[in-house]
Amino acid sequence: MVGYIFLWAICGVVAAIIASGKGLGAGLWFVIGLLLGPFGVLCSLFVSKNNEKLQNQALAVGELKKCQFCAELIKGEANICRFCNREQEELQEAVHKTMGSIHKKLQDAISNSDVLLVKQLLDDGLDLSTNDQAFEHLEYAKLHKNEEIISLLENASSH
Ligand SMILES: [Zn+2]
Numbered sequence: 819m820v821g822y823i824f825l826w827a828i829c830g831v832v833a834a835i836i837a838s839g840k841g842l843g844a845g846l847w848f849v850i851g852l853l854l855g856p857f858g859v860l861c862s863l864f865v866s867k868n869n870e871k872l873q874n875q876a877l878a879v880g881e882l883k884k885c886q887f888c889a890e891l892i893k894g895e896a897n898i899c900r901f902c903n904r905e906q907e908e909l910q911e912a913v914h915k916t917m918g919s920i921h922k923k924l925q926d927a928i929s930n931s932d933v934l935l936v937k938q939l940l941d942d943g944l945d946l947s948t949n950d951q952a953f954e955h956l957e958y959a960k961l962h963k964n965e966e967i968i969s970l971l972e973n974a975s976s977h
Pocket residue numbers: 885886887888889890899900901902903904
């Protein structure tokens with residue numbers, strides 16, 4: 819009798835381990851294993867996985883990530899999405915950050931009335947439409963009332 823109880827308890831633990839590996843509640847499956855013994859373990863082997871929970875766990879530990887473009891789940895280390903073939907990567911983030919800092923630089927130049935720097939940044943081909951700062955550059959320049967900078971920006975945004 820004691821041996822059975824022990825075996826049934828083991829079955830509860832085994833069922834719980836198998837179930838939690840499938841993203842299912844360990845507590846519930848411990849009870850099922852405890853009540854059904856080996857049949858509980860069998861049930862835990864054949865019950866279907868909770869894919870959503872497994873995915874969430876994998877996302878949380880960085881084993882999987884969402885593609886930045888199509889939002890499909892891909893491997894954490896993947897550089898190219900296997901669904902849409904687009905490049906993931908920190909490279910893109912780096913580009914965004916550099917763009918951001920160029921706009922920041924322009925905005926600083928505007929607030930310092932640094933005409934030369936504004937001109938240089940515009941000559942470098944800065945695309946004003948990618949501005950991610952709180953203010954439009956032209957709007958910002960108008961606040962600072964430097965006519966030279968305003969006309970530079972007006973020219974730059976007209977083409
Ligand atoms: Zn994709």
